Amino acid sequence: MMSSLKSSARPKPVLLDCDPGIDDAFAIFLALKSPEIDLVGVTTVAGNQTLPTVSNNAQDLLAFFGSPQVPVAFGEARPLRRDPVVATSHGLTGLGGRTLPRVAGEPASRDGVGFLLDTVFAHRPGELTIVAIGPLTNLARALERRPEVAQHVHEVVIMGGANNAGNMSPVAEFNFFADPDAAACVLNADWKIRLLDLTLTWQSAVPSSIAQRLARTADPIAQTFSAWLDFYSQGETTPGADGPSLHDPCAMAAVIDPSLISTVPAFVAVETQSPWTLGESVVDTAGYFGREPNVQLGTTLDREGFWRLLMGYIPGTE
């Protein structure tokens, strides 16, 4: 339930940059249901699937969760300098295991980067939070067009990178692997970043008791989540745990309740050259490189609190 949450007087305005994606779907759900967040817009980016597919999914998800009025802008269809890669663990539709009613129509904009910039500058300095849970192409393009965007946002919360093992290569996580040049650009920019990498998000692994509760709950949202998790568990594994991890909603949870995630200051660089370690995030918390920290890096997730938060919004799962 929600009793541990402290509702702030005013919800925080959040722009979500995403590539739905099964775990993205859970992040959208959290953003819409949480009274701590005002989801002011969604931008899409090629990642888990192609841009048309993830864009349709974003629109369908918002409608399915009862908020079709949230504007969706279609963003970048290709990484900055490389060929697109898609993920396999989300299936050909990006939402494998359960197809949603198709409502997708015209976007709020076909210039997602322009929409992102307009949304940022429509807010006061330090007011808007960006949650970025796909490849960072849109954010990098926004920095190219208007570098001052970095000083205008409150914070960027990113799901990406891998301090230890990766999930697209031995060392690289999907979002950073898909567009390493964009990840490097975004981490080099002068904005406040909380970075949640696989070391953190793997701590969200779905407990079997939760999977069972979802499976036996009749509510359509619970049934859909259960079907997605069944599908996702076939292609997404978590070291040391039985269930798949919900990487993306960790970033939304970090905005809703920052106490769920502890962080340390770190300098993080992204490898953009080596064919063997492309997209690796090199984490320096000990000062080897003599560089100032550029992120607050998530270290520990309150797994129980995270699942309590998410399940608290799903009807019928008490």
Ligand SMILES: [Ca+2]
């Ligand atoms: Ca994603």
